[in-house]
Amino acid sequence: MxxxxxxxxxxxxxxxxxxxxxxxxxxxxxxxxxxxxxxxxxxxxxxxxxxxxxxxxxxxxxxxxxxxxxxxxxxxxxxxxxxxxxxxxxxxxxxxxxxxxxxxxxxxxxxxxxxxPLRPPVLRGTAADKVLTVSSLSDYRYFRHQLAGRQRVAILGGSAAGCEFADHLQRAGCAVYLFEAGSRLLVERLPALCASRLAQRLAGAGVHVLLEQGVHRVDHGVDGLELTMLSGERMTVDVVLSLQGxxxxxxxxxxxxxxxxxxxxxxxxxxxxxxxxxxxxxxxxxxxxxxxxxxxxxxxxxxxxxxxAGGRARMVWAPRARHLQLSSCPLVLCDAPPVPGEWVETATRGGVTARYLDGRGILRGFVLMGDAVSMAERLSAQLAG
Ligand SMILES: Cc1cc2nc3c(=O)[nH]c(=O)nc-3n(C[C@H](O)[C@H](O)[C@H](O)COP(=O)(O)OP(=O)(O)OC[C@H]3O[C@@H](n4cnc5c(N)ncnc54)[C@H](O)[C@@H]3O)c2cc1C
Missing domain, CATH: 3.50.50.60 (FAD/NAD(P)-binding domain)
Structure with missing residues (x-):
C-alpha cells in the first residue's frame, strides 16, 4: 500500500x-x-x-x-x-x-x-544583446536557428562547457574561436599542465584557442558580428556564444x-x-x-x-568522476572537496595524471588526460577507500 x-x-x-x-x-x-x-x-x-x-x-x-x-x-x-x-x-x-x-x-x-549562466561582466557594442548562451532546450533551439547556414562561432569562456562546445562545433564543421580572458582553460578545475595540454589538443583539432584574450565589444558588422578584443584586434563571426559558467x-x-x-x-x-x-x-x-x-x-x-515518505535518510557525498565530452582530448575530472592542498602532476607523452593531495598527503581529487584516463576507476577507488 x-x-x-x-x-x-x-x-x-x-x-x-x-x-x-x-x-x-x-x-x-x-x-x-x-x-x-x-x-x-x-x-x-x-x-x-x-x-x-x-x-x-x-x-x-x-x-x-x-x-x-x-x-x-x-x-x-x-x-x-x-x-x-x-x-x-x-x-x-x-x-x-x-x-x-x-x-x-x-x-x-x-x-x-x-x-x-553567468553573463560577460562588461560587454559593449550595438550587438552585445546578440550574445547567446545554451543552457536549456529553448536556448538550444534558438542557437540552432541562429547557426543555420552559418559557420563562424566565437565562444566566450574557457569553462568545461566552453571547451566541450568548441570541440563539438568544430566537429560539426564550424570555424571555432575559443576566447578565454585568463591565462588558462578551466582555471578553477585544472592544474597548469593539464590546462596547457588541453589547449594544445583543442588547437590540434582545429579550434582557435585564444588565451588572455577578452572580448569587450560586439557590434553589427557588414558581414556578421564584429568582435573587438581587449588587445584592440577585430574579428568577424556569425554567432557569439557565452559559456562562462x-x-x-x-x-x-x-x-x-x-x-x-x-x-x-x-x-x-x-x-x-x-x-x-x-x-x-x-x-x-x-x-x-x-x-x-x-x-x-x-x-x-x-x-x-x-x-x-516519512522515513529517515541523509545525503552522503561520494567522490564522482566526470568524463568531459571532448573527442579531441579524453579527460576525466574528479573535483576535490573544498580542503587546502596541492596538485601533483605527472606527464607522459600520451597523457597527464594530476592528483590533488590534502595537507596530510591524502588523495582528494584528480584529473586524468589522454592515456591516463584508464586509471579513473583505480583512483576513484582510492578516494572512496
Ligand atoms: C550544454 C550542457 C551540457 C551539460 N553536460 C553535462 C554533463 O555532461 N555532465 C554533467 O555532470 N553536467 C552537465 N551539465 C550540467 C547539468 O545539466 C546540470 O547540472 C543539471 O541540468 C542541473 O539540473 P537542475 O535540475 O538542478 O537545474 P536545471 O536543469 O537548470 O532546471 C532548473 C528548472 O527550474 C526552473 N525554474 C527556475 N526558476 C524558476 C522559477 N522562478 N519558476 C519556475 N521554474 C523555475 C527551470 O525552468 C528549470 O525547469 C551540462 C549543462 C549544459 C548546459
Missing part, C-alpha cells in the same frame, strides 16, 4: 530539470502517493542537458532531444505539471507559492530552480528570506532554513558544497523521496 505522509495540500516542486523530475520519479518509485504539483518556467520537457552537446555535433533539432513532454511526464508520474509558469514569491507564513498563473497552497515545497538560481529563495550563500543553504536532509522547504540540484549547496555532478542530484532525489 502506498505510504502517504502528506496532508491535503500538495507537495509543490519548482523546476523540471534533472533535480525536479528526478525527485518526481524517485517519489513515485518509492510508491509515495499524494498530490504533486510541479511549476516550471520552461516548457516542462524531460531531456538530458548533456545531450545538447551531441545535438550540436550531429545537427539535431531540439525536439529530437526530448525524452518526454510535460503532458507525458504528468501522465506517467501522476502529477500536475504547470509549464510556462514562473514561481514569483513564497508566502512562508501561509505556505503559499505565488506564481504567474495564480497562488497555490503547499504542504511541502521543494526548490529545484537550477543555475543560470553558471551560478545557482537563488532569487526566489532569497526573496522569501531563506538562507542563501552561493546557493540555497540546505542540510544533509535537504532542508533549507525553513523546515517546510527543501532544495536540491544546482540551486542548492550543502555545507558549502554545490551539486556539481548529476549523480549527486540523483542521490539527493532518492534521499528526499525517502524523507517525504
Amino acid at each position: 502506498p505510504a502517504t505522509g502528506m496532508t491535503a495540500d500538495p507537495l509543490i516542486i519548482v523546476g523540471t530539470g534533472s533535480a525536479g523530475y528526478g525527485l518526481l520519479r524517485a517519489i513515485r518509485q518509492a510508491d509515495l502517493g499524494g498530490e504533486i504539483l510541479i511549476v516550471t518556467a520552461d516548457e516542462g520537457a524531460s531531456y538530458s542537458k548533456s545531450q545538447l552537446l551531441d545535438g550540436v555535433a550531429r545537427g539535431k533539432e531540439a525536439g529530437d532531444l526530448v525524452i518526454a513532454t510535460a503532458d507525458q511526464m504528468a501522465h506517467r508520474y501522476e502529477a500536475t505539471v504547470l509549464a510556462h509558469t514562473r514561481a514569483l514569491a513564497i508566502d512562508r507564513e501561509r505556505r503559499v507559492l505565488l506564481t504567474s498563473r495564480g497562488d497555490f497552497r503547499y504542504a511541502r515545497l521543494v526548490l529545484a530552480t537550477g543555475a543560470e 553558471v551560478r545557482p538560481r537563488t532569487g526566489l529563495a532569497a526573496r522569501a528570506g531563506l538562507e542563501v550563500r552561493r546557493g540555497i543553504v540546505a542540510d544533509l536532509e535537504l532542508r533549507t532554513s525553513d523546515p517546510d522547504i527543501r532544495a536540491l540540484g544546482r540551486c542548492a549547496e550543502i555545507a558549502g558544497r554545490p551539486f556539481s555532478h548529476p549523480d549527486d542530484t540523483a542521490a539527493a532525489s532518492h534521499v528526499l523521496a525517502r524523507i517525504l
Whole structure:
C-alpha cells in the first residue's frame, strides 16, 4: 500500500530539470502517493542537458532531444505539471507559492530552480544583446536557428562547457574561436599542465584557442558580428556564444528570506532554513558544497523521496568522476572537496595524471588526460577507500 505522509495540500516542486523530475520519479518509485504539483518556467520537457552537446555535433533539432513532454511526464508520474509558469514569491507564513498563473497552497515545497549562466561582466557594442548562451532546450533551439547556414562561432569562456562546445562545433564543421580572458582553460578545475595540454589538443583539432584574450565589444558588422578584443584586434563571426559558467538560481529563495550563500543553504536532509522547504540540484549547496555532478542530484532525489515518505535518510557525498565530452582530448575530472592542498602532476607523452593531495598527503581529487584516463576507476577507488 502506498505510504502517504502528506496532508491535503500538495507537495509543490519548482523546476523540471534533472533535480525536479528526478525527485518526481524517485517519489513515485518509492510508491509515495499524494498530490504533486510541479511549476516550471520552461516548457516542462524531460531531456538530458548533456545531450545538447551531441545535438550540436550531429545537427539535431531540439525536439529530437526530448525524452518526454510535460503532458507525458504528468501522465506517467501522476502529477500536475504547470509549464510556462514562473514561481514569483513564497508566502512562508501561509505556505503559499505565488506564481504567474495564480497562488497555490503547499504542504511541502521543494526548490529545484537550477543555475543560470553567468553573463560577460562588461560587454559593449550595438550587438552585445546578440550574445547567446545554451543552457536549456529553448536556448538550444534558438542557437540552432541562429547557426543555420552559418559557420563562424566565437565562444566566450574557457569553462568545461566552453571547451566541450568548441570541440563539438568544430566537429560539426564550424570555424571555432575559443576566447578565454585568463591565462588558462578551466582555471578553477585544472592544474597548469593539464590546462596547457588541453589547449594544445583543442588547437590540434582545429579550434582557435585564444588565451588572455577578452572580448569587450560586439557590434553589427557588414558581414556578421564584429568582435573587438581587449588587445584592440577585430574579428568577424556569425554567432557569439557565452559559456562562462553558471551560478545557482537563488532569487526566489532569497526573496522569501531563506538562507542563501552561493546557493540555497540546505542540510544533509535537504532542508533549507525553513523546515517546510527543501532544495536540491544546482540551486542548492550543502555545507558549502554545490551539486556539481548529476549523480549527486540523483542521490539527493532518492534521499528526499525517502524523507517525504516519512522515513529517515541523509545525503552522503561520494567522490564522482566526470568524463568531459571532448573527442579531441579524453579527460576525466574528479573535483576535490573544498580542503587546502596541492596538485601533483605527472606527464607522459600520451597523457597527464594530476592528483590533488590534502595537507596530510591524502588523495582528494584528480584529473586524468589522454592515456591516463584508464586509471579513473583505480583512483576513484582510492578516494572512496
Ligand atoms: C550544454 C550542457 C551540457 C551539460 N553536460 C553535462 C554533463 O555532461 N555532465 C554533467 O555532470 N553536467 C552537465 N551539465 C550540467 C547539468 O545539466 C546540470 O547540472 C543539471 O541540468 C542541473 O539540473 P537542475 O535540475 O538542478 O537545474 P536545471 O536543469 O537548470 O532546471 C532548473 C528548472 O527550474 C526552473 N525554474 C527556475 N526558476 C524558476 C522559477 N522562478 N519558476 C519556475 N521554474 C523555475 C527551470 O525552468 C528549470 O525547469 C551540462 C549543462 C549544459 C548546459
